[in-house]
Amino acid sequence: MKKTGKxxxxxxxxxxxxxxxxxxxxxxxxxTDGTATLLTGTVETGQGALTVLGQIAAxxxxxxxxxxxxxxxxxxxxxxxxGAIASRTTYVTGNAIVRAAEAARQILFEAxxxxxxxxxxxxxxxxxxxxxxxxxxxxxxxSKVAQHAETNVGKPAIGSSSYNPPTxxxxxxxxxxxxxxxxxYATQIAEVEVDDETGxxxxxxxxxxxxxxxPINPMLVEGQIQGGISMGVGYALQEEILFDSQGKQINPxxxxxxxxxxxxxxxxxxxLVDNYDPTGPHGAKGVGEPTAxxxxxxxxxxxxxxxxxxxxxxxxxxxxxxxAILEKNAQEA
Numbered sequence: 001m002k003k004t005g006k007x008x009x010x011x012x013x014x015x016x017x018x019x020x021x022x023x024x025x026x027x028x029x030x031x032t033d034g035t036a037t038l039l040t041g042t043v044e045t046g047q048g049a050l051t052v053l054g055q056i057a058a059x060x061x062x063x064x065x066x067x068x069x070x071x072x073x074x075x076x077x078x079x080x081x082x083g084a085i086a087s088r089t090t091y092v093t094g095n096a097i098v099r100a101a102e103a104a105r106q107i108l109f110e111a112x113x114x115x116x117x118x119x120x121x122x123x124x125x126x127x128x129x130x131x132x133x134x135x136x137x138x139x140x141x142x143s144k145v146a147q148h149a150e151t152n153v154g155k156p157a158i159g160s161s162s163y164n165p166p167t168x169x170x171x172x173x174x175x176x177x178x179x180x181x182x183x184x185y186a187t188q189i190a191e192v193e194v195d196d197e198t199g200x201x202x203x204x205x206x207x208x209x210x211x212x213x214x215p216i217n218p219m220l221v222e223g224q225i226q227g228g229i230s231m232g233v234g235y236a237l238q239e240e241i242l243f244d245s246q247g248k249q250i251n252p253x254x255x256x257x258x259x260x261x262x263x264x265x266x267x268x269x270x271x272l273v274d275n276y277d278p279t280g281p282h283g284a285k286g287v288g289e290p291t292a293x294x295x296x297x298x299x300x301x302x303x304x305x306x307x308x309x310x311x312x313x314x315x316x317x318x319x320x321x322x323x324a325i326l327e328k329n330a331q332e333a
Contacts, residue, residue: 007301014180025079034143041081062125094281103159199322214283232295
């Protein structure tokens with residue numbers, strides 16, 4: 001007989017680390033055609049980081065994302081980056097890019113101010129223009145301001161900066177301190193179907209609600225959450241490294257190391273909590289690793305809700321679930 005159950009799991013997760021230095025640096029150059037070049041040491045590993053970092057630069061400069069050319073991961077030309085680890089890229093590298101873009105933008109303001117007969121702090125960058133605050137009809141194209149800064153003022157619009165979250169050492173005696181500068185939060189709810197005659201578990205639906213600060217690119221965030229859930233489903237039900245009595249792995253390739261495919265994925269409902277973080281770039285925090293944290297726990301709780309057994313070692317294979325059900329029935333008898 002197939003029984004259904006629902007389970008919930010909540011998590012919090014740190015972004016970056018502060019117990020030791022964790023810097024990123026960036027350089028932003030505004031070109032005379034109104035485009036910009038961003039130099040960052042960040043390496044794209046498929047998470048969409050370069051798209052988001054380009055968006056952050058574009059938002060700060062008041063230009064389109066398509067107008068930002070990102071040069072990344074080249075130690076000959078790009079500045080230092082700690083790495084795509086600890087779900088830190090959007091938060092730490094993004095902050096460095098905001099600072100670098102603001103430095104370049106300030107040069108544009110200083111060049112445009114005399115031409116518009118205002119002070120630099122009375123200007124803003126928006127819609128590819130340098131315009132007077134409150135008077136958008138008084139403006140100059142960013143391309144012309146960048147050219148004026150180079151050819152007349154003699155100061156090209158180039159900004160370089162870095163960001164390192166406050167480094168707070170841990171107390172060696174108590175272990176207390178502030179190991180991280182910000183945190184993300186999430187709740188996931190899983191609905192499963194368990195066959196109490198075979199132990200087979202099928203995940204029917206997962207609802208995932210994540211707080212990642214201000215989402216810079218909601219579609220990329222949703223995609224990362226979906227990918228993390230896929231990893232969580234594999235961790236919960238399928239993926240297991242097996243060894244023989246001599247300690248040799250007996251499933252060292254993908255023909256017998258089982259991972260979820262698209263056919264194994266449940267219905268997904270992903271929701272984002274817009275929770276602006278004042279310490280992040282344009283309010284953003286991060287979303288990478290936390291996406292996979294609560295999934296297995298929610299599924300295990302759903303199995304318990306369905307058939308009343310706790311699975312405490314993963315993966316929850318049909319054999320494990322069936323064994324637990326038989327033991328439960330024997331104890332009840």
